[in-house]
Amino acid sequence: MNVLIVGSTGQVGSELIKLAPDYFNVIAPTSSELDVTDKGSVDDYFVEFNPFIVINASAYTAVDKAETEADKAFSINDNGVKNIAIAAGARGIPVFHISTDYVFCGKKETPYTESDATNPIGVYGASKLAGEKALTEFCDKHIILRTSWVFSSSGNNFVKTMLRLGRDRSEISVVSDQFGCPTSAASIAKALWAFGCLLYKYDSTSTKEDFPWGLYHYSNKPSCSWYDFAQEIFKQSKQLGLLEHEPGLKGISTSEYPTLAKRPNFSILDCEKIKNLGFVDIPEWQSELNDVLSDLI
Template identity: 45%
Template sequence: MKILVAGRSGQVAQSLAAISTPERQFVTLGRPELDITDPASVGAAILEHKPAALINAAAYTAVDKAESEPDAAFAANETGPRVLATAAREAGIPILHISTDYVFAGNKDGFYTEDDPVDPQSVYGRSKLAGERAVAQANPDHVILRTAWVFSPYGNNFLKTMLRLAADRDVVRVVADQWGSPTYAPDIAAGLAKVLDHALASPADPTWRGIFHMTAEGTCTWADFAEEIFRQSAERGGAKARVERITTAEYPTPAKRPANSRLDNTKFASVFGLRIPPWKAAMVRMQEWV
């Protein structure tokens, strides 16, 4: 059985490729083989591989750059998902689409549920919300999975940035008033596999369709995350630095970040019988630190 994955170089796509087997082969495709904004390109890929399902792990993720490149952000995060979902519907297969905590304003006191009002505060967030809606409108057999603060040995992420900075300096200034759940990309891949098992085994079951939150257990600030990165890195004989805890106001960025990215995963656990492991434990399991 083949599962077509839009995206090849991202953290989730590489994590899916790592768990690919002959029985369930994750075929990861990116440009030039697959242009998600081109219906002909997507249609040709589906025709060639005849997948049982499609996962969209492709996205424009340069949050700050999106403020000056809105057309590029919406092309990748809205047009692409619409094309993929439409092609999946025409092929009679479900689509699993990865979204983000940035669809929320971040001002709620507590954990966000799937039913909470969305109010993105950045171009990136608005483009991702537009992508969610495009997928839902184009294909009734959809699963939209919102996650946050993704880290792994692959691609670019906060953990790798912290280790790189610690190699050159003794003190790193990190925001301490934004909350979320660092989520390990291989655990996201495992969650996607669990969703696939349910959707393909029970196609008539309506409960697997819709929007779900899927983040690691436990929450922290970016500064807390950085301190844990350096603690575990030091235990492995790697780079470390002291964290200077600062406010968001002390670190202005072109795009506004949610102060609260804590997502409630109860619905995902109830439907799919899985909770993503705690983020600190995931860091311990991550063997390849760079």
């Protein structure tokens, strides 16, 4: 059974390849082999490989740059998803897709559930929300996993940035009034494969109609601020010998660290819905962080 992984070189894409169950045959093109913005390129892969599932881990993820490259962000995060959704929907092929906590404005004070109203405050969030809508409209059999603060040993992320700064500087200022849930790319890949395994079992025993399709929030636990996250990164990095000394850490407010794109102050996702399915693990980010840092030794 072929599983087509789009965006296979990214943080989540790389983990999807590493963690793929061996009864799936993974097809993992690069973005130059399968460009989601090119409808013909998307269709060619569907025709050639007739995938059992398509997992879309591709995205335009440069949150600040998106403010000045809105066309590019929408072309990948909205139109690209639409191209996949139309090709899959027409053939009855399921699509597993990843979205973001940045579809919310961050004004809530309790964790966001799947039924909360969306209201992105930046271009990236708006483009990802448009992609969610395109997938929902054109492909019935979909799983959308909204996640947050993704980290892994590959690619660009907060953990790698903190490690670099921790080596170069004696004191680092980190925002302490934005709250969310760090989430390892590996745990996201495991969650998606858990749906994949279930679908594999369904295929021989049942119709795909009663599969738990839909929108889910998924992050690691517990919630924290970027400052708390940085503190743990430095503590563990020192313990593992990745840093000689823990740098001084200073908490600052969002207003003291202006960025091109506004971020939600509060983007904690309520993960009860996915937890209640009973087959998806929600690990603590501290232990996931330990695995990622150990990979970097």
